[in-house]
Amino acid sequence: MTVSAVIAGLGAWLPPGVVTNNDLCSRLDTSEEWIESRTGIVERRAVSGGMATLDLAVEAGGRALKAAGVSGVDAVVVATTSPDRICPAGAPEVASRLGLGPIAAYDLTSACSGFVYGLATCAGLISAGIAKSVLFIGAEAFSTFIDPANRTTAPIFGDGAGAVVLRSGSPEEPGAIGPFDLGSDGAQADLLAIQGGGSRQRSVTGLGHGEVPTEDWYLSMAGRAIYQQAIARMTESSLAVLDRAGWSVTEVDRFVGHQANIRILNSVAQRLGIAPERALINIDRVGNALSASIPLVLAGAAAGGELRPGDRVLITAFGAGLSWGSTVLVWPDISVDSPL
Structure with a gap:
């Protein structure tokens, strides 16, 4: 019998801080009309006051669990390109904060493709029989990785989190994911990248942060x-x-x-x-x-x-x-x- 991953619950959460185009124009050489015409964006959300990616993940994950009507799952997977820390992965902390116990938990990174790659990964866990249910979360506080003075990137990115509870089911039923x-x-990796903070930069500079150009951190x-x-x-x-x-x-x-x-x-x-x-x-x-x-x-x-x-x-x-x-x-x- 073929087994598929089926969406059983969906939850999402946004941080309360709203950043409008007018807010950006007060510090960038741009206009509200230019930002909206080039991107379609009028406002975005941003973390502040110590709020971080895992805080958003926990909020969205909790909503997804509630929507699915379950209190536990077999695994937690978090997709993010803006982790709270380089090490360790954030998913175990999310599982702990949600009271899910010592279950399998790990992160994956595929930037803006992360949700689709994560769905595929979780579907694999379920179809292989490794898990019968998975909480999968895409969470980002990416505003913290954007140069606030860069008029090209600062208007584009916002923070938030969304999560799904996936369960084992039939490929014919509504909610079944795939192919x-x-x-x-x-x-073409360098077309979109953050150069600072990784092993390459650390190897080249000998951990000398003062030698890294400021723009490499963004x-x-x-x-x-x-x-x-x-x-x-x-x-x-x-x-x-x-x-x-x-x-x-x-x-x-x-x-x-x-x-x-x-x-x-x-x-x-x-x-x-x-x-x-x-x-x-x-x-x-x-x-x-x-x-x-x-x-x-x-x-x-x-x-x-x-x-x-x-x-x-x-x-x-x-x-x-x-x-x-x-x-x-x-x-x-x-x-x-x-x-x-």
């Missing part, structure tokens, strides 16, 4: 190249996963792309032949929340009635690495609270 299409191109982004790669890769990956699922584009009810940039989302949808009204969008209020992006938009749409039981959903993402991935599912009948 998947995953890919990468490490030859994200660097080759914007035009990333824009082109994101459109091409998400389009190709979407078509590949639809083919594997035996779906035509016309059968897709809801298109959920990683919320990186409104122009990227519109271009991918246009290339796929998906009408704008079938795309789920929250980038205007949340910004680019990396691995939390997709569960945040799913939670908001499900809570608001835009995403209904039985809808055929296409999910696709692209991020640093370079990495990309897509999957599909028929939306289940679950109750979800809005993160906004």
Whole structure:
């Protein structure tokens, strides 16, 4: 009997701090109109006062467990590119804070593709019989890794977390995840990267932090190249996963792309032949929340009635690495609270 990972619960959470375009314009050489026209973003959330990624993960994870009506799972997986610490992984702490006991728990990093890669990883745990249920969380406090004086990157990224409880089930039932299409191109890793803090920098400088250029501690982004790669890769990956699922584009009810940039989302949808009204969008209020992006938009749409039981959903993402991935599912009948 074939076993699939099935979504049993969904939860999301945003930190209370709102950063508007007007707030950014007070310290950057830009305008509210320029930011919105180039990115589609009006506001985003940001941590402060010592709040960090794992705090967001615990909030979202707790909501997902409540939505699923369960108090325990067999494993916790956290996807993040903005960990509280380089070591140890954060998932064991999340499991402990949620009272889940000494279960399997680990992190994974795939930047903005992290939620799709994490879904695939958790589906593997379930299909292999390693776990019957998994709490998977995408959580980011990435605003802490962005140069606040950089007018290119500072307006784009926001903080937040989204989580799903996955259970063992049948591939034919609503909520079953898959198939998947995953890919990468490490030859272009430097197009989107944070150079400081890793073993390469430490080896070169002999741990001499004073020798590291300030900008290396923050994200660097080759914007035009990333824009082109994101459109091409998400389009190709979407078509590949639809083919594997035996779906035509016309059968897709809801298109959920990683919320990186409104122009990227519109271009991918246009290339796929998906009408704008079938795309789920929250980038205007949340910004680019990396691995939390997709569960945040799913939670908001499900809570608001835009995403209904039985809808055929296409999910696709692209991020640093370079990495990309897509999957599909028929939306289940679950109750979800809005993160906004």
